[in-house]
Amino acid sequence: TLYSPEERHKIEWLIGAAIAGDNLEVQKFGVFYGPPGSGKSTMLEIIYKLFAGYYSAFSSKEIASNASFSLSSFKSNPLVAVDAEGDLSKIESNSTINTITAHDIVQINEKYKAQYSMRPIAILFICTNKPVKITDMKSGLLRRLIDINPSCHTLPIDEYREIMAAIH
Numbered sequence: 001t002l003y004s005p006e007e008r009h010k011i012e013w014l015i016g017a018a019i020a021g022d023n024l025e026v027q028k029f030g031v032f033y034g035p036p037g038s039g040k041s042t043m044l045e046i047i048y049k050l051f052a053g054y055y056s057a058f059s060s061k062e063i064a065s066n067a068s069f070s071l072s073s074f075k076s077n078p079l080v081a082v083d084a085e086g087d088l089s090k091i092e093s094n095s096t097i098n099t100i101t102a103h104d105i106v107q108i109n110e111k112y113k114a115q116y117s118m119r120p121i122a123i124l125f126i127c128t129n130k131p132v133k134i135t136d137m138k139s140g141l142l143r144r145l146i147d148i149n150p151s152c153h154t155l156p157i158d159e160y161r162e163i164m165a166a167i168h
Contacts, residue, residue: 001153002039009038010148011043015050018079018123029124030146031088031132036148040127042160043097045086045127046167054079060126061087063096070096072110086126089133096142100124101144 003011010030017026033038048055056078060157064068064087074081081100091097099106109115134141155163 001155002042002150003093003148004151007148007151010146013124014125014146015047018051019168023079023121023123026104026123028144028146029097029126030148031086032125032127032150033130033131034150034152036129037154038152039154040150042164043085044082044125044127045164047080047082049168051078051080056081058120058124059081059086060097060124060128062086063100064091064093066093066096069107069109069111071100071108071120074100074106074118074122075108075110077118077120078122079123081120081124083124083126086128087130088126088128089130091133091135091141094135098141098144104142126136 014026014028014030016021032043034040056073056076058081059067059070060072060083096106100122101124103119103121105117105119107115108118132145132147134145154160
């Protein structure tokens, strides 16, 4: 109901890649883009349940602005990284998100710790109400982005709660 078959296929493909261990070969990330209340967070709740213990939260806005400690959320090298309130509407630099998505070696800077290198394996899932604005069309970010749009068809609240309770 929340996603058309084409959009659901994109979600299933990304989830399947993470489950199959194809993270390093898949250089893609998913962005759930749509209006508030259209099912983006519902999909994340399902992803949280599927990857319990294997996901981490991050801030796409901090990564897009090259904030000093923006990569510290990847320190546990999660299978899946999630931003429930993403904002890629003003990307100052494509390089960091591009590097994470390409699974290249990055420098992790944690507070009060020495920097260290690691190769992130995470597939990123970002929910946003704002359109993604890519500043450099040749950066590789465009070919890595999988845009996932909800159908905006929702369920009555009682039916929604019943279905969500049965997902576990």
